[in-house]
Amino acid sequence: MERKSAGLRVRRMTEGDLEPLHRLLSDPEVMRYLEPPFSREQTRAFLDRAGLTPEPLILAVDNDGGFAGYVIWHPYDDASMELGWVLDRSRWGRGYAGELTRLLTDCARRQGRGVVIECVPEQTVTRHIAEKSGFRFCGIVEGCCVYRWGPDPILNKHQPTVPIEFPAKQW
Numbered sequence: 001m002e003r004k005s006a007g008l009r010v011r012r013m014t015e016g017d018l019e020p021l022h023r024l025l026s027d028p029e030v031m032r033y034l035e036p037p038f039s040r041e042q043t044r045a046f047l048d049r050a051g052l053t054p055e056p057l058i059l060a061v062d063n064d065g066g067f068a069g070y071v072i073w074h075p076y077d078d079a080s081m082e083l084g085w086v087l088d089r090s091r092w093g094r095g096y097a098g099e100l101t102r103l104l105t106d107c108a109r110r111q112g113r114g115v116v117i118e119c120v121p122e123q124t125v126t127r128h129i130a131e132k133s134g135f136r137f138c139g140i141v142e143g144c145c146v147y148r149w150g151p152d153p154i155l156n157k158h159q160p161t162v163p164i165e166f167p168a169k170q171w
Contacts, residue, residue: 008099009062010071013051017060020067021047024088033123034086061100063091071100080114080148084126097126101133105149114150121145 013021024030025038025046038046050057057074060067068091072084083104085097101117108115117135119126120143127145131137135147 007063008068008096008103010059010073010100010103011062012056013047013058013060013070015052017051017067018044018047020088021051021070024067024069024086027089029089030086033120061085061087061096063096065090068096071104073104076116080116080150081108083115083117084119097129098133101129105133108150114148116149117147118144119147 022038022040022043025043026040028037031037051060051070055074057072058070059073061069061071067088069085069087072082072086074082076082081104083101085100087096105115115135117126117130118141119130121127121140123145127147130147130149133149135149138146138148140146
Protein backbone atom coordinates (compact mmCIF):
# COMPACT_ATOMS: atom_id res chain seq x y z
CA MET A 1 0.00 0.00 0.00
CA GLU A 2 1.28 3.46 -0.89
CA ARG A 3 0.31 6.74 0.72
CA LYS A 4 -1.61 8.98 -1.69
CA SER A 5 -3.24 12.37 -1.34
CA ALA A 6 -4.32 15.15 -3.70
CA GLY A 7 -2.36 13.74 -6.62
CA LEU A 8 0.75 13.06 -4.52
CA ARG A 9 2.14 9.61 -3.88
CA VAL A 10 4.71 8.75 -1.19
CA ARG A 11 6.68 5.59 -1.93
CA ARG A 12 9.99 3.90 -1.25
CA MET A 13 12.98 5.10 -3.26
CA THR A 14 14.29 2.96 -6.12
CA GLU A 15 17.47 2.88 -8.20
CA GLY A 16 15.51 4.72 -10.89
CA ASP A 17 15.33 7.77 -8.63
CA LEU A 18 19.06 8.49 -8.89
CA GLU A 19 18.86 10.93 -11.83
CA PRO A 20 15.88 13.01 -10.63
CA LEU A 21 17.28 12.95 -7.09
CA HIS A 22 20.60 14.28 -8.41
CA ARG A 23 18.83 17.08 -10.31
CA LEU A 24 17.07 18.00 -7.06
CA LEU A 25 20.11 17.82 -4.78
CA SER A 26 22.42 19.64 -7.19
CA ASP A 27 20.08 22.66 -7.41
CA PRO A 28 21.62 25.48 -5.33
CA GLU A 29 18.24 27.07 -4.61
CA VAL A 30 16.72 23.80 -3.37
CA MET A 31 19.76 23.21 -1.15
CA ARG A 32 19.97 26.81 0.11
CA TYR A 33 19.19 25.99 3.76
CA LEU A 34 20.34 22.37 3.78
CA GLU A 35 23.85 21.71 2.51
CA PRO A 36 26.03 22.68 -0.43
CA PRO A 37 24.69 21.19 -3.69
CA PHE A 38 25.52 17.51 -4.14
CA SER A 39 27.75 15.96 -6.77
CA ARG A 40 26.57 12.79 -8.52
CA GLU A 41 28.78 10.73 -6.20
CA GLN A 42 27.29 12.40 -3.10
CA THR A 43 23.79 11.81 -4.45
CA ARG A 44 24.57 8.12 -5.05
CA ALA A 45 25.90 7.75 -1.49
CA PHE A 46 22.87 9.60 -0.06
CA LEU A 47 20.41 7.42 -1.99
CA ASP A 48 22.19 4.26 -0.81
CA ARG A 49 22.48 5.41 2.81
CA ALA A 50 19.09 7.11 3.28
CA GLY A 51 16.70 5.80 0.65
CA LEU A 52 17.53 2.23 -0.30
CA THR A 53 17.94 0.78 3.19
CA PRO A 54 15.54 -1.68 4.85
CA GLU A 55 14.36 1.16 7.14
CA PRO A 56 14.70 4.25 4.94
CA LEU A 57 15.16 7.77 6.27
CA ILE A 58 13.58 9.29 3.16
CA LEU A 59 10.71 8.38 0.84
CA ALA A 60 10.12 9.54 -2.73
CA VAL A 61 7.25 11.87 -3.60
CA ASP A 62 5.64 11.63 -7.03
CA ASN A 63 2.85 13.56 -8.68
CA ASP A 64 1.31 13.31 -12.13
CA GLY A 65 4.50 14.87 -13.54
CA GLY A 66 6.78 12.22 -11.99
CA PHE A 67 9.41 12.61 -9.26
CA ALA A 68 8.58 15.72 -7.22
CA GLY A 69 11.14 15.30 -4.44
CA TYR A 70 11.28 13.42 -1.18
CA VAL A 71 10.07 13.46 2.40
CA ILE A 72 12.23 12.89 5.43
CA TRP A 73 10.29 10.38 7.52
CA HIS A 74 12.00 8.36 10.24
CA PRO A 75 11.97 7.92 14.04
CA TYR A 76 13.10 11.08 15.84
CA ASP A 77 12.79 9.77 19.39
CA ASP A 78 10.82 7.05 21.16
CA ALA A 79 7.50 8.88 20.66
CA SER A 80 7.90 10.86 17.43
CA MET A 81 8.73 10.72 13.74
CA GLU A 82 10.81 13.40 12.02
CA LEU A 83 9.15 15.02 9.02
CA GLY A 84 10.71 17.20 6.36
CA TRP A 85 10.37 17.67 2.65
CA VAL A 86 12.71 18.57 -0.19
CA LEU A 87 10.79 19.40 -3.33
CA ASP A 88 11.76 20.30 -6.87
CA ARG A 89 11.50 24.06 -7.46
CA SER A 90 8.92 23.50 -10.19
CA ARG A 91 6.60 22.14 -7.45
CA TRP A 92 7.06 25.03 -4.98
CA GLY A 93 4.00 27.12 -4.15
CA ARG A 94 1.49 24.37 -5.01
CA GLY A 95 0.66 23.27 -1.46
CA TYR A 96 2.64 20.03 -1.66
CA ALA A 97 4.54 20.54 1.61
CA GLY A 98 1.33 21.29 3.50
CA GLU A 99 -0.42 18.29 1.97
CA LEU A 100 2.51 15.98 2.74
CA THR A 101 2.51 17.30 6.31
CA ARG A 102 -1.20 16.51 6.65
CA LEU A 103 -0.79 13.07 5.10
CA LEU A 104 2.09 12.02 7.33
CA THR A 105 0.77 13.56 10.56
CA ASP A 106 -2.41 11.55 9.92
CA CYS A 107 -0.24 8.43 9.54
CA ALA A 108 1.59 9.22 12.80
CA ARG A 109 -1.70 9.87 14.62
CA ARG A 110 -3.03 6.46 13.57
CA GLN A 111 0.16 4.89 14.94
CA GLY A 112 0.00 6.82 18.23
CA ARG A 113 3.11 8.89 17.50
CA GLY A 114 3.98 12.55 17.43
CA VAL A 115 5.81 14.39 14.64
CA VAL A 116 8.80 16.75 14.76
CA ILE A 117 9.87 19.28 12.14
CA GLU A 118 13.32 20.88 12.42
CA CYS A 119 14.50 23.80 10.30
CA VAL A 120 16.92 26.69 10.49
CA PRO A 121 15.30 29.99 11.56
CA GLU A 122 15.73 31.42 8.03
CA GLN A 123 13.37 28.78 6.59
CA THR A 124 10.31 30.98 7.02
CA VAL A 125 8.13 28.93 4.66
CA THR A 126 8.81 25.73 6.61
CA ARG A 127 8.13 27.50 9.90
CA HIS A 128 4.85 28.87 8.51
CA ILE A 129 3.73 25.43 7.30
CA ALA A 130 4.57 23.89 10.69
CA GLU A 131 2.58 26.55 12.57
CA LYS A 132 -0.33 26.44 10.12
CA SER A 133 -0.42 22.63 10.49
CA GLY A 134 -0.80 22.80 14.26
CA PHE A 135 2.80 22.20 15.30
CA ARG A 136 3.99 24.04 18.40
CA PHE A 137 7.34 25.79 18.55
CA CYS A 138 9.49 24.14 21.24
CA GLY A 139 12.69 26.17 20.95
CA ILE A 140 15.99 26.19 19.12
CA VAL A 141 18.26 23.18 19.44
CA GLU A 142 21.70 23.16 17.82
CA GLY A 143 20.70 26.10 15.61
CA CYS A 144 17.42 24.56 14.41
CA CYS A 145 13.88 25.57 15.26
CA VAL A 146 12.07 22.53 16.65
CA TYR A 147 8.31 22.16 16.14
CA ARG A 148 6.24 19.32 17.61
CA TRP A 149 2.82 17.95 16.79
CA GLY A 150 0.95 15.34 18.82
CA PRO A 151 1.81 13.74 22.13
CA ASP A 152 4.48 15.43 24.23
CA PRO A 153 7.11 12.77 24.99
CA ILE A 154 8.10 14.52 28.23
CA LEU A 155 4.54 14.62 29.59
CA ASN A 156 3.56 11.23 28.19
CA LYS A 157 6.49 9.02 29.20
CA HIS A 158 4.05 6.23 29.98
CA GLN A 159 2.84 6.16 26.38
CA PRO A 160 3.94 2.90 24.72
CA THR A 161 6.22 3.12 21.73
CA VAL A 162 4.56 1.95 18.53
CA PRO A 163 7.07 0.36 16.15
CA ILE A 164 7.16 1.90 12.70
CA GLU A 165 7.61 -0.54 9.87
CA PHE A 166 8.19 0.15 6.19
CA PRO A 167 7.49 -3.14 4.42
CA ALA A 168 8.43 -2.84 0.77
CA LYS A 169 4.91 -3.46 -0.47
CA GLN A 170 3.44 -0.75 1.80
CA TRP A 171 5.61 2.08 0.49
